[in-house]
Amino acid sequence: xxxxxxxxxxxxxxxxxxxxxxxxxxxxxxxxxxxxxxxxxxxxxxxxxxxxxxxxxxxxxxxxxxxxxxxxxxxxxxxxxxxxxxxxxxxxxxxxxxxxxxxxxxxxxxxxxxxxxxxxxxxxxxxxxxxxxxxxxxxxxxxxxxxxxxxxxxxxxxxxxxxxxxxxxxxxxxxxxxxxxxxxxxxxxxxxxxxxxxxxxxxxxxxxxxxxxxxxxxxxxxxxxxxxxxxxxxxxxxxxxxxxxxxxxxxxxxxxxxxxxxxxxxxxxxxxxxxxxxxxxxxxxxxxxxxxxxxxxxxxxxxxxxxxxxxxxxxxxxxxxxxxxxxxxxxxxxxxxxxxxxxxxxxxxxxxxxxxxxxxxxxxxxxxxxxxxxxxxxxxxxxxxxxxxxxxxxxxxxxxxxxxxxxxxxxxxxxxxxxxxxxxxxxxxxxxxxxxxxxxxxxxxxxxxxxxxxxxxxxxxxxxxxxxxxxxxxxxxxxxxxxxxxxxxxxxxxxxxxxxxxxxxxxxxxxxxxxxxxxxxxxxxxxxx
Numbered sequence: 001x002x003x004x005x006x007x008x009x010x011x012x013x014x015x016x017x018x019x020x021x022x023x024x025x026x027x028x029x030x031x032x033x034x035x036x037x038x039x040x041x042x043x044x045x046x047x048x049x050x051x052x053x054x055x056x057x058x059x060x061x062x063x064x065x066x067x068x069x070x071x072x073x074x075x076x077x078x079x080x081x082x083x084x085x086x087x088x089x090x091x092x093x094x095x096x097x098x099x100x101x102x103x104x105x106x107x108x109x110x111x112x113x114x115x116x117x118x119x120x121x122x123x124x125x126x127x128x129x130x131x132x133x134x135x136x137x138x139x140x141x142x143x144x145x146x147x148x149x150x151x152x153x154x155x156x157x158x159x160x161x162x163x164x165x166x167x168x169x170x171x172x173x174x175x176x177x178x179x180x181x182x183x184x185x186x187x188x189x190x191x192x193x194x195x196x197x198x199x200x201x202x203x204x205x206x207x208x209x210x211x212x213x214x215x216x217x218x219x220x221x222x223x224x225x226x227x228x229x230x231x232x233x234x235x236x237x238x239x240x241x242x243x244x245x246x247x248x249x250x251x252x253x254x255x256x257x258x259x260x261x262x263x264x265x266x267x268x269x270x271x272x273x274x275x276x277x278x279x280x281x282x283x284x285x286x287x288x289x290x291x292x293x294x295x296x297x298x299x300x301x302x303x304x305x306x307x308x309x310x311x312x313x314x315x316x317x318x319x320x321x322x323x324x325x326x327x328x329x330x331x332x333x334x335x336x337x338x339x340x341x342x343x344x345x346x347x348x349x350x351x352x353x354x355x356x357x358x359x360x361x362x363x364x365x366x367x368x369x370x371x372x373x374x375x376x377x378x379x380x381x382x383x384x385x386x387x388x389x390x391x392x393x394x395x396x397x398x399x400x401x402x403x404x405x406x407x408x409x410x411x412x413x414x415x416x417x418x419x420x421x422x423x424x425x426x427x428x429x430x431x432x433x434x435x436x437x438x439x440x441x442x443x444x445x446x447x448x449x450x451x452x453x454x455x456x457x458x459x460x461x462x463x464x465x466x467x468x469x470x471x472x473x474x475x476x477x478x479x480x481x482x483x484x485x486x487x488x489x490x491x492x493x494x495x496x497x498x499x500x501x502x503x504x505x506x507x508x509x510x511x512x513x514x515x516x517x518x519x520x521x522x523x524x525x526x527x528x529x
Contacts, residue, residue: 009382010034010042018375021396022046025371026216027363029057031246034379035358038258040250042379049211049364051222059246060197062210063362064228065347066340067313068249069242070166072185074115074280074299076173076238079188082275085176088112095172099143102438103151111172113156114165115299116284121149123162126496126516127441128236130462131486133213133228133343137457139235141440142167148438152519159287159297160519161313163239166300170238182232182241192273193251199243200232210243211364213344215484218404222365225487228343240342246362253351253358256280260353281336287312293332301336307386310377313339314346314370318492319399319406326377329387335380339373341366343487348376357383366489369399406492407480413494414477419470425509427452430474430501434512436526443499443512443526454499472501472509493518 022030029047033040045057080086088111092099101107106119113119127145130136137145146168152160170181177184182200190198199206206227214222232241244252260277274280283296283303293305295312304310306327317323327333333354340347348361348370359379361372378392423430427447434443444458445466452466454476464476477497483490495515502511502525515523 009385010379014042014379014382015044017378017393018044019046020393021371021374021378022363024220024393024397025365025367025369025374025400026220026222027365027367027371028214028222029061029211029365030361030363030372030375031057031059031061031063032362032375032379033059033246033250033358033360034383035250035253035360036355036383038254038356043246049209051212051214051224057211057364058209060209062197062199062206062243062245063347063364064213064230064340064342064345065242065244065249065362066240066342066345067163068244068338068340068347068349069232069238069240070300071280071338071349072189072242072300073166073169073173073181073238074301075189075274076177076181076185077111077115077169077299078280079275080173080176081279086111086172088115092168092172095175096143096168099146099168101147101149105155106149106151109155111169112284114169114172116297117159117161117165118156118285119149119162119165120151120153120155120157120160121146121162121165122152122517122519123160124149124164124437124517125489126491127437128164128167129228129230129343129489130456130459131488132226132461133230133487134459134461135229135235136462137235137440139171139233139237142171142235144438144440148440150520150524156285159285163236166239167236170232170236173238180233181238185232189273193255195244195248195251197245198248200237200241202229202231203233206243213487214365215343215487216365216367217481217484218368218407220368220400223484225344225366225484228345230342240340244362246360249349249360249362250358253349253360254356257351257353257356257358261356294334298336301338304335304337306330306333306335306384310337311339311370311373314341314373315403316370316373316395316399319369319402320395324377324390324392324395325388326380327384327386328390330384333384337376339370341370341489343489346370346372348372350376350380352380352383359383367400368403369396371396374399403490404480407490410492410494411477414475414497417470421468423468423474424471425503429503429509432509433458433529434526435529436514436524441526443514445512466499469498472503474499474501495521495523
C-alpha cells in the first residue's frame with residue numbers, strides 16, 4: 001500500500017503529465033510502475049493495447065521490451081560464469097570457433113567485449129531489421145553476420161553500442177548451456193522468478209492481453225504496424241527479442257536489487273536466482289569521457305552516478321539541444337538503467353539499489369521521440385525529489401516537433417545535387433543481383449511497371465522504387481509517413497537512402513555502393529553476380 005508521501009509524489013499530477021507526454025509524442029498505450037523500498041508504490045496505465053477495439057492497457061499487458069532484453073542476456077552469461085563454464089576473459093572462438101571477424105584485431109575480442117559494447121565494430125542495424133518489422137537473416141546466420149562487421153574504431157577504444165554482438169552472445173549461451181538461449185533463459189531466470197507472462201518465443205502465438213504494435217505519423221496519430229518478428233528464439237533474440245509486462249518487470253527489478261543487497265551478506269544470499277549480481281553490474285566500458293561522474297556500461301546495463309544526463313541509448317539526445325541532468329542538485333547516487341526501441345515499442349528501466357527503488361516504463365509505440373525515456377526520467381525525478389526540476393512534458397513536445405523538422409531537413413539534404421532527367425544509361429543495365437557483407441546480404445534491382453526497384457535481401461516485401469538522382473546514383477527515399485506505414489526505423493542519415501552504381505567501360509555496371517551504416521561513411525561495395 002502506497003504511503004501518503006508516495007501518493008503526494010505520484011498522485012494525479014504525475015498521471016496527467018504521463019498522459020500529456022504520451023499524447024504529444026503519439027503513444028497508443030503505456031504501462032508504468034514505480035518501486036520504492038522493495039514495494040510497488042505507483043502504477044499507471046495509459047491508452048490502449050488495441051486502439052481500434054478500445055482494449056485498455058493494464059499491468060499484465062504484454063509488450064515488446066526490446067533492448068531491455070540485454071540485461072537478461074547478461075544474467076545468463078553470469079550464471080554460466082558462476083558455474084565455471086566460461087570466463088568473461090574467454091576469447092569468443094573458445095566457444096564459437098567460427099566467430100572470426102574480418103578484422104584481425106577485432107577477431108581477438110573476448111566475451112567481456114561483447115557484453116560491454118567495446119568491440120569497435122559497426123552497428124549495421126539496416127542489415128538485420130527491415131520494413132514491416134521483418135528480420136533480414138536467420139539465427140543460423142548470426143555468426144556469419146558478426147564476422148562481416150567492419151571496424152568503426154579499434155577494439156576496446158571506446159563505447160559503440162550495437163545489437164549484433166549481443167545476438168552472438170545468444171549463440172554463445174546456446175553452445176555453452178547445451179540448449180537454445182530462450183529455453184535456458186526461461187528455465188534459469190524467468191521460471192524461478194515467477195515471470196509467467198514474459199514471452200521468449202512466438203512459435204505458438206501470443207496469449208490474451210498482448211498489445212498490438214504502433215508507430216506514429218507526423219500528425220501524432222498512432223498507426224498500427226505489423227508486430228515485429230523478433231523473439232528470444234530467433235535472430236538477435238538475445239539483443240532485443242523478449243516480451244514482458246509491467247508486473248513481471250517489477251518482479252525482475254525487485255529480485256535484482258534484493259540479490260545485490262544480499263550479496264554483501266553471504267548468509268542471506270542462498271536461494272537467490274542471480275549468481276552474483278555484483279558481476280552483472282560491474283563496469284566493463286566507460287560510456288562518456290571526460291565525465292565528472294561515472295557513466296559506464298556493464299552486462300546489459302548502463303551505470304550512472306547521478307546527478308547526470310542520461311538517455312544515451314535512445315534518440316532523445318538528437319532531438320534536444322541538451323539533455324536534462326537527472327537528480328540535479330542532489331548528492332551522488334548510483335543508478336542502473338537501460339532503454340529499448342523496436343518497431344512498435346519503446347521501454348525504459350532504472351534501478352536505484354540503495355533504496356531498492358525502480359522505475360519501469362513499457363509502451364507499444366515507436367513514437368516521434370523516445371517517450372518511454374521522458375516518462376521514466378519524469379518518474380525518477382518524482383521519486384528522488386531533487387531541488388532542481390525539469391519540465392519533461394515540454395521536453396517531450398519539443399523533441400516530437402524536432403523529429404518532424406529534422407525529417408524535412410533530411411529531405412532537403414537528399415535532394416541536394418539532384419539533376420533533372422532520367423538515368424544516363426538504359427535502366428536495364430542496372431538490373432541484377434549485387435552481393436555484399438561478405439556474401440550475406442543481397443541487393444536486387446529489378447525493372448517494374450514504375451521503373452527500377454530495389455529489393456533488400458531480394459524480398460518483395462523489402463522493395464522500394466528507385467528514383468534517379470544524378471549520373472549513376474539513385475535514391476530510394478520516401479516520405480516520413482511512408483516510412484511509418486512501412487514500419488521502418490526512421491534514420492536521419494541521408495547516405496542510407498542513396499545507391500551509387502559503378503560502371504566500368506565494356507564490363508558495364510559491375511557493382512553498387514551502399515552506405516547502410518553512418519559509422520562507415522564510405523559505404524560498402526556490393527558486387528554484381
